[in-house]
Amino acid sequence: MVHSRTLAKVALEMVQKPNAEESIEAFLTYLKNNNLIGLLPQVLDHIDRITARQSESDVLQIRSKYELNNTDVSYIKKVTGAEDAKVTQHIDESVIGGFSASYAGYLYDGSLENQVNRLRNMLIKS
Numbered sequence: 001m002v003h004s005r006t007l008a009k010v011a012l013e014m015v016q017k018p019n020a021e022e023s024i025e026a027f028l029t030y031l032k033n034n035n036l037i038g039l040l041p042q043v044l045d046h047i048d049r050i051t052a053r054q055s056e057s058d059v060l061q062i063r064s065k066y067e068l069n070n071t072d073v074s075y076i077k078k079v080t081g082a083e084d085a086k087v088t089q090h091i092d093e094s095v096i097g098g099f100s101a102s103y104a105g106y107l108y109d110g111s112l113e114n115q116v117n118r119l120r121n122m123l124i125k126s
Helices: 004-015 020-033 037-057 070-080 112-125
Strands: 059-064 086-091 099-103 106-109
Touching: 004 020, 004 037, 020 037, 059 070, 070 086, 070 099, 070 106
Parallel strands: 059 086
Antiparallel strands: 059 099, 099 106
């Protein structure tokens, strides 16, 4: 059985090829010949979700109590490997100090709360 998510991933791979238009035509012909054309709405939904997730992971999102200056943002971009990424800053009153950032599916927690918790755990273990 062919799943719509698999078809979506294949379609996205085909678009990256040099002869994308021919590949998509072949893809649609495959769907028609195998009576899978009814899956097309679900395939399109999966494509939307996959591309939305990819574009979200291309954005460096930073949470801090106050807006950070350009020097701080540049440092965070360097640490996270997001030098060319778009940056979105979120002011979060619950952050006591420091910051947390997410990029490419990774969370970088440089908040004071996280550092205190790590210190507490180290002291408890020793």
